Amino acid sequence: MSETAAIQGTPEGVEGLVEDWASDKQTYNVPWGKAMMWIFLVSDTFIFTCFLTGYLNVRLTTTEPWPLQTEIFALTLFGQSIPLVLIAIMTFILITSSGSMALAVNFGYRRDKQKTFWLMVVTAILGASFVGMQAFEWTKLIVDEGIRPWGNPYGAAQFGSVFFMVTGFHGLHVTGGVIYLLIVATKVRKGHYDKKGYEIVEIAGLYWHFVDLVWVFIFAFFYLL
Amino acid sequence: MAYVPLADQDHEQELHHPHSWVEKYVWSQDHKVIAIQYGGTAVLVGFVALVLSLLMRMQLGFPETFDLIDPNAYYQSVTMHGMIMVVYMLTALLLGGFGNYMIPLMVGARDMVFPFLNMLSFWFYLLSVLILLASFFVGGGPTGAGWTLYPPQTSMAGTPGHDMGIVLMLVSLAVFVVAFTMGGLNYVTTILQYRTRGMTLMRLPLTVWGIFVATVLGLFAFPALLVSCIMMMFDTLLGTSFFMPAIIESGTPMDYEGGSPILFQHLFWFFGHPEVYIVALPAFGLVSDVLSTHARKNIFGYRMMVWAIIAIGGLSFIVWAHHMYVSGMNPYFGFFFATTTLIIAVPTALKVYNWVLTLWEGDIRLNAPMYFAIGFIFTFIHGGLTGLFLGNVVIDLPLSDTYFVVAHFHMVMGVSPVLVIFAAIYHWFPKVSGRMYHEGLAKAHFWITFLGTYAIYLPMHYLGFLGVPRRYYAIGETDFIPASAQTLNESITIAALIVGAAQLIFLFNILWSLRNGAKADPNPWGSASLEWQTPDTPPVHGNWGDKLPTVYRWAYDYSVPGAKSDFIPQNMAEEDVEMEDSAAKGA
Numbered sequence: 073m074s075e076t077a078a079i080q081g082t083p084e085g086v087e088g089l090v091e092d093w094a095s096d097k098q099t100y101n102v103p104w105g106k107a108m109m110w111i112f113l114v115s116d117t118f119i120f121t122c123f124l125t126g127y128l129n130v131r132l133t134t135t136e137p138w139p140l141q142t143e144i145f146a147l148t149l150f151g152q153s154i155p156l157v158l159i160a161i162m163t164f165i166l167i168t169s170s171g172s173m174a175l176a177v178n179f180g181y182r183r184d185k186q187k188t189f190w191l192m193v194v195t196a197i198l199g200a201s202f203v204g205m206q207a208f209e210w211t212k213l214i215v216d217e218g219i220r221p222w223g224n225p226y227g228a229a230q231f232g233s234v235f236f237m238v239t240g241f242h243g244l245h246v247t248g249g250v251i252y253l254l255i256v257a258t259k260v261r262k263g264h265y266d267k268k269g270y271e272i273v274e275i276a277g278l279y280w281h282f283v284d285l286v287w288v289f290i291f292a293f294f295y296l297l
Numbered sequence: 298m299a300y301v302p303l304a305d306q307d308h309e310q311e312l313h314h315p316h317s318w319v320e321k322y323v324w325s326q327d328h329k330v331i332a333i334q335y336g337g338t339a340v341l342v343g344f345v346a347l348v349l350s351l352l353m354r355m356q357l358g359f360p361e362t363f364d365l366i367d368p369n370a371y372y373q374s375v376t377m378h379g380m381i382m383v384v385y386m387l388t389a390l391l392l393g394g395f396g397n398y399m400i401p402l403m404v405g406a407r408d409m410v411f412p413f414l415n416m417l418s419f420w421f422y423l424l425s426v427l428i429l430l431a432s433f434f435v436g437g438g439p440t441g442a443g444w445t446l447y448p449p450q451t452s453m454a455g456t457p458g459h460d461m462g463i464v465l466m467l468v469s470l471a472v473f474v475v476a477f478t479m480g481g482l483n484y485v486t487t488i489l490q491y492r493t494r495g496m497t498l499m500r501l502p503l504t505v506w507g508i509f510v511a512t513v514l515g516l517f518a519f520p521a522l523l524v525s526c527i528m529m530m531f532d533t534l535l536g537t538s539f540f541m542p543a544i545i546e547s548g549t550p551m552d553y554e555g556g557s558p559i560l561f562q563h564l565f566w567f568f569g570h571p572e573v574y575i576v577a578l579p580a581f582g583l584v585s586d587v588l589s590t591h592a593r594k595n596i597f598g599y600r601m602m603v604w605a606i607i608a609i610g611g612l613s614f615i616v617w618a619h620h621m622y623v624s625g626m627n628p629y630f631g632f633f634f635a636t637t638t639l640i641i642a643v644p645t646a647l648k649v650y651n652w653v654l655t656l657w658e659g660d661i662r663l664n665a666p667m668y669f670a671i672g673f674i675f676t677f678i679h680g681g682l683t684g685l686f687l688g689n690v691v692i693d694l695p696l697s698d699t700y701f702v703v704a705h706f707h708m709v710m711g712v713s714p715v716l717v718i719f720a721a722i723y724h725w726f727p728k729v730s731g732r733m734y735h736e737g738l739a740k741a742h743f744w745i746t747f748l749g750t751y752a753i754y755l756p757m758h759y760l761g762f763l764g765v766p767r768r769y770y771a772i773g774e775t776d777f778i779p780a781s782a783q784t785l786n787e788s789i790t791i792a793a794l795i796v797g798a799a800q801l802i803f804l805f806n807i808l809w810s811l812r813n814g815a816k817a818d819p820n821p822w823g824s825a826s827l828e829w830q831t832p833d834t835p836p837v838h839g840n841w842g843d844k845l846p847t848v849y850r851w852a853y854d855y856s857v858p859g860a861k862s863d864f865i866p867q868n869m870a871e872e873d874v875e876m877e878d879s880a881a882k883g884a
Contacts, residue, residue, distance in 0.1 A: 094498030096848070098490040104410040108486040111516065115478060118520035122567075126528060126560060130539060134555035222536040222552075230555060233537035237527065 103271045106278070113282045120286050123241065124293055127234045139226035141295055144217060159295050162205050163287065166246075169198035170284045173253075173277045180273035185260055188273060192257035195280065199250040206243050210236070235294060242290055245283050252276055312839055313412060326412035327838050328397045331419050333729070336394030338419075342426055343386035344800070349378040351797045358790025360771040368770045369457040372441030375768055376458075377429075379444025380466070383572065384473060385426055387714055391579040392477070392515065393422060395721060396484050396508045398729065402828035403505050405493025405846050405868075407839050409483040418483070421476030425469045432458065432465035440466050443768060445565060448540035448558050452533055454547065464533055467526045474523045481512045493827075495848035499603070500867070502826045502852040503596060506603050507582020510610040511575045517614070518571035525564035532556070562624055566617035573710050574613040578606055580717035581648060584670050586852070587720045588652055590824045591667035592659030593863055595853035597651045605644035605651075612641045622690050623697045631690045638688035642681070649678060660856065660863070664822070665739035669720030672747045673713050680709025683758065698768075701761025704754045712750045719746070719803065726807070727821045728828060731835045732814030738806040742799060749796035756785045825864045826852035 083091055093099055100107055131138055142155040149157060176191035213219045213235075221236050223229040256276045259265065265272055315321040322330060353374045356366040366374075397415065401408055409415045432439040440458035442451040450456050451463050458466075488501070488509045501509075528539040532553075540561040541553035589596040596602060618626065618634040652674055661667065683705040686692045696702060719742070726734050763778055772778055772786070820829040832842040846868040854865040861875040 090499065091497075096495050096497045096500075097492050099498065100489065102490075104486055104490050107490050108410065108482050111485050112478070112482055115482075115516040115520060118517050119524060122521050122524035122564060126524060126539070126564065129557060129560045129563075130555075133557040133560070135543070136555060221531065222538075228555060229538055233531060233535075233539060237531060237537075241527075 103269075103275075105275050106271055109275045109278050113278065116282065117286075120238075120242075120289070123238050124289065127238060127293065130230045130234055131228075134228040134230045136228040138228050139224065139231050144213070144219070144226060145295055147212075156295055158205065158209055159291065162202055162209075163291050165198050165205070166202050166284050166287055169195045169202070170281055172198065173280045177274045177277045180260070180270035183266075183270065185263065188270070189257050189261040192253050192260065192273070192276075196250045196253040196257065199246050199253070199280075203243055203246050203250070206239065206246075210239075238290060238294070242283070242286060245286070249276075249280055249283050252279065312408060314838070324416065326408070326416045328401050328408050328412065328415060329729075329836060331415055332394050332397035334419050335397060335422065336390055338423060338426060339386050339390035339394055342381055342430075343390070344804075345430070346378045346381035346386060347797055347800065349374040349381075351794060353378065354790040354793040356770065357772075358787045369438070369441060371770045372443070372768075373439045373457050373462075376441050376444055376446075377433075377439050381429070382711065383444065383576070384470070385429065387576045387710075387718075388477070388515070388572070389422055390718060391576060391583075391714065392484070392508060392512060393419065393480055395504070395579060395583065395718075396480070396512065398725070399504055399828060400484055400487050400508060401491075402831065402836060402840060403502050403826060403852075404488060404491065405496050405827050405841070405848060406487060406491040407841060407845070410486045410491050411483055414479050415483050418476050418480035421472055421479065425472035425476060428465055428469040428472060432462045432469075435461040435465065437461055445562075445569070446529070447565075448529065448532065448556075448561050449542065449544055449553075451529065452541065453544075464530065467530045467533070471523055471526050471530075474519045474526075477515055477519055481516050484508060484512045485516070493845045493848060496827075496867075499600070500848060500851045502582070503585040503599070503602055503606070504579070504582040506606050507578040507580070507585075510606050511578040514571045514578070514610050514613060515575045518568045518575065520568075521564045522568035525561055525568070528564075529561065559621075559624055559626060562621050563618070566620045567614075569620065570617040571610075571613045574609055576710055576714050578610065580673075580714040581606065583721040584673050584717045585652065585655075586824075586826065587666050587670040587717075587724050588655050589853050589855065590724070590822050590826075591662045591664055591670070592656050593662070593823075593855045594655055594659040595851075595855055597654040597657075598647075599851065599853060602648060602651055605647050608644040609641060612637060612644075616641060619688055619693075622693045628690075635688055635690050639685065642685060642688075645681060649674065649681070662822075664723075665734070665736055665743060666720045666724035666822075668740060668743040668747075669716045669723065672743065673716040673720065675747075676708050676716060676750060677713040680705060680707075680713060684709060695764075696761055698766055699761040700757045700765050700767055703767045704757035704761060707757075708750075708754050712754070716747070719743070722807070724822070725828075726810070727817035727834075728819075728831075729835055730811055730814070731817055732810055733817045733821065734810040734814060735806050738802055742802045742806065745799035745802070746796055749792050749799065752792035753789050753796065756789055760785060823862075823864045825850075825854050825866050827867045830866050830868050 145159055146153045146155045147158045148154075172191050173195045176188050176195060179187040179191060213232075218225055219232045219235075221233045224232045253276055256272055260270070260273065313326045315325065315327075321327075325331060325334070352366055353371060355363055356371055397409070400406070429439075437458050437460050440446070440451065440456070440462035442456050442458075442463065446463070446466070452459055488505060492498075492501075528537075531537040532539050532541055536552055538553040538556035540558050541551070541556040542558065543554045544551050585596050585602060616634055616638045618630050619638045622631050656671070683701065687696060687702060687705055723734055723739050726732075760782055763782055765772060765778055765782055772782060774780075817834065819831075819834040822829075827846060827848065828836075830846065831840055847870075848867045849870050850865065850867055852867055854860075854867075856863050857865055857874075859876050861877055865874055
């Protein structure tokens, strides 16, 4: 930057803004991995946006009525049918895991390897339990209620198709995230990042928060709408 | 938080140093080797698509002559030709090939930021190609649904390859998207974060700008393709009805209900239109650099060119439904999309003017790359002008699904990028291989290809006006198409066969020159941009020897008044520039 400024002077206004962004070596003052993760997440956002747009479109075009979510997603606890209780717990767990991830990032930058490691493991366990509960939910829907991707007894067949496709795709993201977190956590404990720095924890955290954020949308679109 | 301000340190990348031949040339993490692997695969698969197009032309020119080509084989050829050319050849060659080779050299980096991921990108690409080619060998053959894969016809029994062929196509595309994402993340991050000292964004050669914006488009557009592939795979394999309405096939209702075929078209073209610019923008960039170098003049209006690339990239996301005027969507949509489509003509025309003005009063060296670059300006203008017709709803309606459309998109996104690719291959061949190509053969290749292009596509516009529909196996006899249309078809086919054969000249020239070409000068064209200033030719692993270069100027300092040499390399400091004795320094 210094050389550029010395030769060209420092322009003002929009041109100055362009110059700032265009400065030599790097546009953002972040490590390569972090920049790359951000770009990947924007790309991934487009994937989920396409899925959700497709879902809304199909819901409009389908010829049969959409099934009532409150009945399908209800769970019988203590003899009472409570709507959306399982999904409330799942959402709570996933949001909590974002909290433990944020703490892990903090301790990572403080170079507290033990705490970082354990907080990442806790995050991974919470994520894994989310996937487990999703498996339970799928089993209940498939076995008890007879909902299949190609049809169900409650109404439009597309309900099952789009539900399994999108929650499944998100579940794969969570599963991948759990594996990713465990790999990074193991390397943190072994001191693999002492020289390189602990940005990698934050990068993993970015991915994890993204997966949580996507879940909030899926939750709203599939269970509440 | 504890960030180290990275801009203040010369952080050097840890490169993977190969220890064996296999690590160096097969499982290579060097961007240059990966580029050649990408490019070579793309050219090979491009030749497969070329042969398929010749099969189609033989059938159209001389119907009922070749038993080999039945209607099914014809539709399969149409489909595979289109898909291979657009995705597996052009996208892979321009971004995987030229992107990989040029980006690190042009921005002054040692390699991509994540070489291992870059290597994976190629192997996933190769896998996707193999899956695609495998569909030729399964029962039923490859899908014959047209390259747009529109449902419901993809899944109907009348379409060849409606069982295995389409599944392999969808899987292959999904793998390709994964490969592209791994490569694309690397390109974007390298350009943003790994430029050498002094290399500001506004000093990048336009090649890098074109590839950069095209890659960003790809990262945002390929998700739509991935999603539509997954949804269609569900429809095909699981029997869901995302895209399939209730439909009757040979008298029996199919097991589908309530899906929306239009949804697929929206998703597909949300990918498909940016895809046009994913192919076009790198070509714009490459051709700008070739024109400027061989005209010994700076590119006219550099900043304008950059903004035009960005504007075209942005606009390309809001024009997709101009492919769907006849799909039955809401006519108000057509109005909106016609407007945005015509707006794109503004930055595009601006680029064309700037290319022509770059040539204006230049000291033009008519080398083979320059032939192809100037040829590109011709074909691109012609293809672009017909785009204005098709962009208007009222004119598109009668022309839609005729040969006019075929002629338009082949001129603008088939021939034009291919001419640029040839220009770029000849232009950078001395740097990549260290040897010169054969100039005479290259020029013969140009004239046959360029004139042949017009012999093929100009008559097609006329066929379109006559109302000859595209994707028909044979015209047959109708009341409205005169018999002379068949004569035109014959001449088109003969021209196509000649042009197809002429590509063997290119192949021979490249392969022969690799061994027998004259030893090339490190900078035979006197080019100012950074990739020609490497210490070794061809550049070795790590590109820059001990020290990364420092950049002092933009990439277009040609014929600078007062300077002794007619070009000043990007890495030459102001005080090192030799001036004419009479001229004052800094004139």
